[in-house]
Amino acid sequence: MAICAGSSSGISCTQPAENITGLLSRPGDIVIGGTFMVHFDRVSSGLDFTSQPHELQCGMFIIEYFQNMHALIFAVEEINSDPELLPNITLGYQVFDTCFTSREAARGTLLMLSGGNEITPNYHCHKGAPLAGIIGDSWSTGSIIMAQILGLSRYPQISYFATSPVLNDRDLFPSFFRTISNDEYQMRGLAQLIFYFGWTWVGLLADDDDYGQHGLQMVKEELNNGGACVAFTEYILTGQADRDAPRLVQVLQKSTAKIVIVISSNFVVVVEELLRQNVTGKIFMATEAWATLDLLSEPRYQGILTGTIGFAVHNGLMSNFSKYLRSLRPWKYLHDQFVLEFWEQAFACKWPTDETLAWTDNVTIKACTGNENPESVEAEDYQRASLNVYTAVYAIAWALQNMVNCRPGTGPFSGGSCANISSFQAWQLLHYIKNVNFKTKDGSQIFFDAKGNPPAIYDVVNWHLGAEGAAEHITVGTYDLRAPDGNTLKVDSKRIVWINGDTQVPVSKCSPSCSPGFRKVIVSGKPLCCYECARCPQGQISNQTDAAECHPCSWDTWPNLQQDRCLPRPTEFLSFGDPLGFSLTGTAIFSSLIPLLILRVFTWFKKTPIVKANNYSLSCLLLLSLFLCFLCSLGFIGYPQLQQCLLRQVAFGLVFALCISCVLAKTITVVIAFNATKPGSRLRKWTGVKVSYPFILICTLIQLCVCVLWLFVIPPFPELDTDTKPGVIIVNCNEGSPTAFWCMLGYLGLLASISFIVAFLARRLPDSFNEAKLITFSMLAFLSVWVSFIPAYLSARGMYTVAMEVFAILSSSWAVLGCIFVPKCYIVLFRPNMNTKGHLLGKSKSQK
Structure with a gap:
């Protein structure tokens, strides 16, 4: 906000001084912006407003998120070196660390719109390269704030990790796109996965933000429609430092539900509390936000998380990306604070420029030299979230290429005109992004539907215990809405490993299964999945587990003793052999x-x-x-x-x-x-x-x-009587007229x-x-016999x-x-x- 003050010479407006941190940029003919949460957490400080508030202090550097940021830089450099894509045009970038806060996401957006190192709302105050669009943010709440700002001027925005279905609303977010499927598909797929394994008693844990709340509502609706029941519904309070983890762990420990669906980007804090209280025995179902998170793959968490199964962003090829990451050197990027932090994290060292070298368990952490071997850093060309960033950059690049290829008279704008690549308007590029359609290097077809969503596809991953104690994220299936055979969910159950290395699918039910011969009886005041088992009524069977109803046998058959199948009824009549x-x-x-x-x-x-x-x-x-x-x-x-x-x-x-x-x-x-x-x-x-x-x-x-x-x-006529004696066909003569x-x-x-x-x-x-x-005497005896016969005849049954x-x-x-x-x-x-x-x-x- 500008501050205006009176003076003798008139009114002067100044912008409040503000340190801009977490920003990386490179000039170019056209600039692509990006917001990333390189740091997962922030250091809280009291806000009593008795002194000037401190600048935001970020903490917990995450290498995986750092790779996402550099996926943008890698894609820009790759496009600039490609003679066929945007020849004679150099792309630049501006990337900003939001530190997982809405405030920083908004500030980074305004900074990139202002075109310099100062924020001037609603103005582009610096003469420089035009901003093509912004890639970000990595979570739904930050993306919604950015989309509201960018949508005012129709600046294209492509998120690589925001999945909230709220962003489908084209009236509220007309310029929003994403390279990850929205939660509507993911939550439907998670419910299908629950039904695939036969689980009916499930707990729900979600962030209290847009991502968590909408995701929880959708998966809960899918579960209820499919006949499953929710044991508990709890929110991770993102506004609290401890995320309300102690209470949440108590809820998890007391619940009889063995399966817990976690829709969260803050699950790390809860896992830490689970580890502290030594709570095990639960199987977690992960959303894409943490299904392959390296931070949770550490060996100390595996007693809790081994056996986790869930949906991950589809894995794809980024050629030479691992080589690029290993080429990063601190002496090449002295201006890049992120590379320095990456080096410290990757090699467990500290730069000597720090005031102190931290002491942990009486062992001094070694000093970084810059000569450490980067080949020891684990990196691979198959990526998930980083691939989404990479794809988003290429989507903007191909949109710009289509703009360059426009021929006057055949253009999409009024009078068949084309946009000028050196001075285009944001809404003009938005048109091309809506209609972009290209193939990635691994052969995937990329396009956006009317709501800005890409083709929906997820990998089903299962957490195995690796040789060194860390988690291995093994792909055991796919969830692909484009499947030509209509079978969207495909799972290889033989490759799945559960808790303690067990390969048998665990059971998660509120009540024990009702065996064949029994039926479920709903208990008043309890969920539908909490039932009692009652024996089938006489003459009826149930031949499957957890039968809702029993079915009568045909007229000539009768249930066996277990009442799980019908047997031919024996016939009864007064025979000579009896x-x-x-x-x-x-x-x-x-x-x-x-x-x-x-x-x-x-x-x-x-x-x-x-x-x-x-x-x-x-x-x-x-x-x-x-x-x-x-x-x-x-x-x-x-x-x-x-x-x-x-x-x-x-x-x-x-x-x-x-x-x-x-x-x-x-x-x-x-x-x-x-x-x-x-x-x-x-x-x-x-x-x-x-x-x-x-x-x-x-x-x-x-x-x-x-x-x-x-x-x-x-x-009189012969009659087969199936009513008089249960389980027996009485063959008798019906007297016709009594x-x-x-x-x-x-x-x-x-x-x-x-x-x-x-x-x-x-x-x-x-x-x-x-x-x-x-x-x-003879007639007295005769009459006595037949008088006695009448009640005996009427009360006797069968033969x-x-x-x-x-x-x-x-x-x-x-x-x-x-x-x-x-x-x-x-x-x-x-x-x-x-x-x-x-x-x-x-x-x-x-x-x-």
Whole structure:
């Protein structure tokens, strides 16, 4: 700011005296400016304003940043010696050390715009070579301040390391370009790298400036969209001397996140604190700001940083750059304070001109002589950030070359005019830079898109422990948005080494993985990645780790015990080979022989009194029906076929209707026979078969009608039941109409009830003439079996439902057979003395 004071001769304006430090320049026909943070830190001093503030004191000289500055000088010298690029034009330069401060970035910009060694805002006060543009700055906040100043006059600015997406805004920063991709691509790539390794629990650490804040927001959004969770979000406070490192290290130590993304240019201070507190076990993901930083590659840091992986500026060839760096000699550059500091740093010495030679651990640091061997300085032609500086210089040079090649009448300006190379305006050169397109010496195509960005490409680097204990930055992949196959991220996992030399990808999750057979259950109040594992519901599986949902098996399959795959469901039915089915089959066959055996006994002794007295023909019919009752139970055993399903209940209903009808007919016959013996009784004509057979036929026909109606309306059919028993397909016969089934069964109950009632009422008739008592017991047992059958049938499942019905058929048939025929067989076979007419008549008289 100019100071104006009154005097007798008028008003005079003077600029406040200010020492300009950290400036290197070389004259030329056209000057290219540059700002670099050769020093990483500055010495803080109190600002109480009781005395004139001290000039900024820079500290921590970084050789890598020094190389970036000299990449500009190297490129200018190379262009000046190139007879084809800008012939007859000599490029000059002005480079300025910003010492990683916004104030110095702004001051350096104003100094170069003023055109001399004094700052005159908004004026170019010195007659000299025009300024083509400025290459810088090395960080986003400084670049934003510079872009706001340079954008006022449309001076081209090309940054080699500022990645903030804010600089994409062409309305705010119309003259800004860069030779490094912006953070929008990098943060998206970092998120892809997180997903590539399967990490879901990640910490975020970033500078509290434009670079850190915008980068953190972008990567956090990408992580959230991809399903990962952020364990913590912390900022490195760049305004504090300790960067708030002690507290940040405590956060890192307490967090369960194993992976930490660091978006910072100030991570060195945090690493120092990590080293002091001996905090290890974290894997850091680096942005391009420190992914290949030599300062952090020192051996003392490798217990913390080995295994680091991240994105670095794409490596490229700068021919003869290493040779140039080794050619630097202090006696050649006595005016260049940076070369002197480089010499001290490279050879661990001090120039004797210093007031003292520092003492460290009681060892005196040797004095620099200038004769040290520069061949021992590590340098290579493959560069990263320095290559971006080199490319930026060539972008301006090719823009100037295109301006020189302009032919009047075909130029891009009004009336087809061209710009004068010796007196061009900044906005004219800006036009050519926007449209520059050239190939570097390593074959890379360089151009700028509408937002001033170059083609996006990064190297994926992994920090290995070198032979001498320092870190080696090994390229293990690329992130290239120009990839022709669309596969932007390519990683060679076999080359990656993690903590302690481990090659197994580490796990970073909030919760342990859910094994197959389980699913994730979100815990209320916690991030989505912090979940619990719950067993899949019955009938469902999950066949992958960390499944969000379980999936049901198909109808004919069922999960295994682990619930991680579906197996074919076993089928269940009452088969002949099953122990239960085999037992029932054997019982049914054996039982069916008993009525035939009794029938043979009755046939053999049919002329005996006790057989004749119990209606021989009805007894034979009843025995045949009981034979069929035992056999019909076999229709319920075996794999249910359509014909079997149609006939088994019908056969059961009809043969049992025939059986109970015979019992009822025998009961009625006994009653009629007793009453027909009374003098003058009219019932004599109804004795014999005149009543029995028609009555049996009518009762059986009623059941037949019910069954036929059932078969025609809603017939039974085979059914595969997958719901009744989990994991099993029950093959059974669906009765079609439950109403018809219970009507058929109810009709049998009705016949049995009538038989029981009639027999009960006739129980006091003489034993010689009737079997009422035996029929009463048989029907009581029959009804008891079937009444008990109803709840058992309804509660049974699967083949046991069928087994219950078979058991009821056999039990009820045995009840009739045992109660009615066994006592008679006993008398016929073992008490022949009671099987006489006299005995029967005598017994009759005694009972009168």
